[in-house]
Amino acid sequence: MDGAVYLFGQYELDTDRRRLSHDGQQVRVEPQAVDLLCHLVRHRDRVVPTPELIGLMGRGRAVSEAALATCLRTARQAIGDTGARQDLIRTVRRRGYQFVGQATVASAAPPAAPVAVSGxxxxxxxxxxxxxxxxxxxxxxxxxxxxxxxxxxxxxxxxxxxxxxxxxxxxxxxxxxxxxxxxxxxxxxxxxxxxxxxxxxxxxxxxxxxxxxxxxxxxxxxxxxxxxxxxxxxxxxxxxxxxxxxxxxxxxxxxxxxxxxxxxxxxxxxxxxxxxxxxxxxxxxxxxxxxxxxxxxxxxxxxxxxxxxxxxxxxxxxxxxxxxxxxxxxxxxxxxxxxxxxxxxxxxxxxxxxxxxxxxxxxxxxxxxxxxxxxxxxxxxxxxxxxxxxxxxxxxxxxxxxxx
Missing domain, CATH: 3.40.50.1820 (Alpha/Beta hydrolase fold, catalytic domain)
Structure with a gap:
């Protein structure tokens, strides 16, 4: 399901291209925030533990919980959510975070463009x-x-x-x-x-x-x-x-x-x-x-x-x-x-x-x-x-x- 296109509200999330759109217009978001959003939507059937999200952000290097909080705030803002409202991304105290919006799979995304050289x-x-x-x-x-x-x-x-x-x-x-x-x-x-x-x-x-x-x-x-x-x-x-x-x-x-x-x-x-x-x-x-x-x-x-x-x-x-x-x-x-x-x-x-x-x-x-x-x-x-x-x-x- 990694190559899926998800729909929730007026948003469309292409997890293969790491692209977020609102009413057909691309929403420009910091790459780490898009990665975080894709991961939460893919795993919306469960609470994603905080260490798992930190590992996703760090990719082998140390990342603080404060950095994770900043990235989550960016992801929430991109989809019209807030830490206070939590209509789409919910904080589960002492456990982690879960995407709780009503998301449907629109289609499998077409193959992505060739990946460039590392870095x-x-x-x-x-x-x-x-x-x-x-x-x-x-x-x-x-x-x-x-x-x-x-x-x-x-x-x-x-x-x-x-x-x-x-x-x-x-x-x-x-x-x-x-x-x-x-x-x-x-x-x-x-x-x-x-x-x-x-x-x-x-x-x-x-x-x-x-x-x-x-x-x-x-x-x-x-x-x-x-x-x-x-x-x-x-x-x-x-x-x-x-x-x-x-x-x-x-x-x-x-x-x-x-x-x-x-x-x-x-x-x-x-x-x-x-x-x-x-x-x-x-x-x-x-x-x-x-x-x-x-x-x-x-x-x-x-x-x-x-x-x-x-x-x-x-x-x-x-x-x-x-x-x-x-x-x-x-x-x-x-x-x-x-x-x-x-x-x-x-x-x-x-x-x-x-x-x-x-x-x-x-x-x-x-x-x-x-x-x-x-x-x-x-x-x-x-x-x-x-x-x-x-x-x-x-x-x-x-x-x-x-x-x-």
């Missing part, structure tokens, strides 16, 4: 391969190489999911634009996307180590580096520590100091705390109104429907616990003391009225990095949308700079 997943996209490497502390990092031509490495940022980005309106145009005439190397940050969600550490040094592990695994010696949003700070730190490897640096919507670090006056500190508290409340409660406000800072000129889509995408990319941790850490990130050590030519592009990161941060980066040039574009979006007039201008400046 590598070929996507349906042309010339794209997702691979995995290990960071210095052993954390599993997922990275993808796409396209042909000279390389461009993009640091991870808030938030990505390698398996979703090509079809997500928020990122699809970035992907298409950045792969034009070049090979793009991108990766999921530790704690989100296809990378490992159970965090050992989450410091700036950890994030720089993750980037270094990816470029080493990709076999790159010297390359241009793109940092977007908080990924800009990681890019600056990497370029400062590895000047021999970074040929050119591009920073957009970036900052040297996080929101709490750059606050100078009482008013700025109060504003930073209010903003952080709203973000914390949204991630803790998963309340749509809080998450919509948070999304509106990234996509200021978008519609409420687009903000909701962004919020839904975030819920698919990481757990609420990790979302909170990211918010706290990024508010305190600081590379202002090492930015002067960046020696490569640097292009800084920023929206004049960025609603998330003030333009003063772009000015600060330009003053700190010796060989830098600053371009300010009209607009309020923190992340350029496909419809943003600044988007083609950004790509034009990027292409010219990398071709010089």
């Amino acid at each position: 590598t997943t070929a996507t349906e996209a042309d010339h794209e391969v997702i691979r995995f490497c290990r960071s210095v502390d052993g954390t599993r990092i997922a990275y993808a190489t796409t396209g042909d031509g000279p390389p461009l490495v993009k640091t991870a940022n808030w938030m990505t999911h390698l398996d979703l980005d090509r079809t997500t309106p928020m990122w699809a145009h970035w992907f298409d634009g950045l792969t034009r005439g070049r090979q793009l190397i991108r990766y999921d940050e530790r704690g989100c996307g296809l990378s490992e969600w159970e965090l050992v550490g989450f410091t700036l040094d950890d994030l720089v180590d993750d980037l270094d592990s990816v470029v080493c695994a990709a076999g790159l010696d010297r390359f241009p580096l793109l940092g977007v949003s908080q990924g800009g700070a990681v890019a600056v730190a990497y370029a400062a520590r590895h000047p021999e490897r970074v040929s050119r640096l591009v920073l957009t919507a970036a900052y040297a100091r996080g929101q709490l670090i750059r606050a100078r006056s009482d008013a700025e500190r109060d504003a930073a705390e209010v903003d952080l508290n709203i973000a914390r409340a949204g991630w803790r409660s998963q309340d749509s109104s809080f998450l919509r406000y948070f999304a509106s800072q990234f996509l200021a000129d978008s519609t409420p429907a687009e903000w909701d889509a962004f919020a839904a995408y975030q819920r698919q990319t990481t757990s609420p616990a990790n979302g909170l941790r990211f918010i706290e850490e990024f508010a305190r990130i600081d590379v202002s003391h090492i930015a002067h050590r960046v020696t490569c030519p640097t292009l800084i592009i920023h929206s004049r009225d960025d609603a998330r990161v003030p333009v003063s941060q772009a000015l600060e980066l330009a003053s700190l990095i010796p060989d830098s040039r600053l371009i300010l574009l009209e607009g309020r979006n923190h992340l350029f949308t496909a419809a943003d007039p600044a988007w083609p201008t950004f790509l034009s400046h990027l292409d010219t700079f990398l071709a010089d």
